[in-house]
Amino acid sequence: MTKALAVVVPRTRGEEVRRLLASIGVLDHGLRIKTLGDELAIPLSRPLPRDVEERLKSGYEAVVREESFEEVPKRPRTVLEWLSDKLPPHLLAVVPRSWDLIGDIAIVEVPDELSGRERLIAEAILAVHKNVKSVYMKAGPVSGDFRVRELKLIGGEDKSVTIHREHGALLYVDVKSVYFSPRLATERRRVAEQVKDGEVVLDMFSGVGPFAIQIALRKRAIVHAIELNPIAYECLKKNIELNKLKDRVIPHLGDAREVVEEGLLNKFDRVIMNLPERSLDFVDVALKALRGSGILHVYMFKEEPKPVERAEEVVRLKVEELGWRVVRVSYSGTVRQVAPRRWQVVIDCEVSRH
């Protein structure tokens, strides 16, 4: 209990007086208003100006006097603050400061030093971020053809499906079964903004469709999206529905090479190749998908030094080796760091068959 100056008023006038005190900035939000029979005691953060006190006395039958109050429990503002009395300093130093938030699911990297304390980390995230319902930890690297990572539930609801919002798009994602990174949101918007109305675009490795959906929401373009992982493909179809893009985004299940060769040749103005480990292996198919000329967005992983310059060089060589011409590289840059000295980079390359 804490003693503080209070305005004591009949309960019937309580709300009016509380608002008045709040509006002039003298209400103590850290203390809980209490009931005393037919009266309310409202805690003050500082003494009232004399004229206000007089007005309360004459107009509201109020009395100003000292009272004791319960403190309102403070909600910690950060995970670190929540954990501050629960972990020793050397462990607080390695507590994760950020995590991926996909819809209402948080995905966090827990360092080895905190092994055995994963539940506590999850509890902290759930306590501080009321919008988070489930917390998973990364339990392995992104791997396999589907680029999926093993995840382990460490707190909250046992569910892996959520709806993520990204620049106006609704994205249905099953975090355990598909690749999805919210960290590419800015990059997806950058690409979508370049697309012109009327273009036909191929998203070769679409995942749940964040590039395709973003483009179709922003531009009057038709987007074909190819995905190999059947679960990601189901999410993609749901996302087309969720965003009401049935006539604008056309989903295909299968291997990009086969899908293109079986029915999508000479069709596109632009191809997005977001499979950084293997995009170079598909440049030949991407070129065949273009109608004589167009733009490739090639994503790659490259180590330092000069990751962007070296990626640009290999993309140029690849395109030229396949008998096409690089008209110009309209943009190249890093998208994000994926490991020490290792970057995801993008090369936007205007190409022509002649």
Ligand SMILES: C[S@@+](CC[C@H](N)C(=O)[O-])C[C@H]1O[C@@H](n2cnc3c(N)ncnc32)[C@H](O)[C@@H]1O
């Ligand atoms: C790095 S993820 C990118 C997903 C999506 N573009 C995004 O931004 O979230 C690559 C995706 O390509 C899919 N994939 C891998 N090999 C493929 C192939 N040969 N043909 C079509 N999709 C493929 C994977 O299943 C995965 O969903």
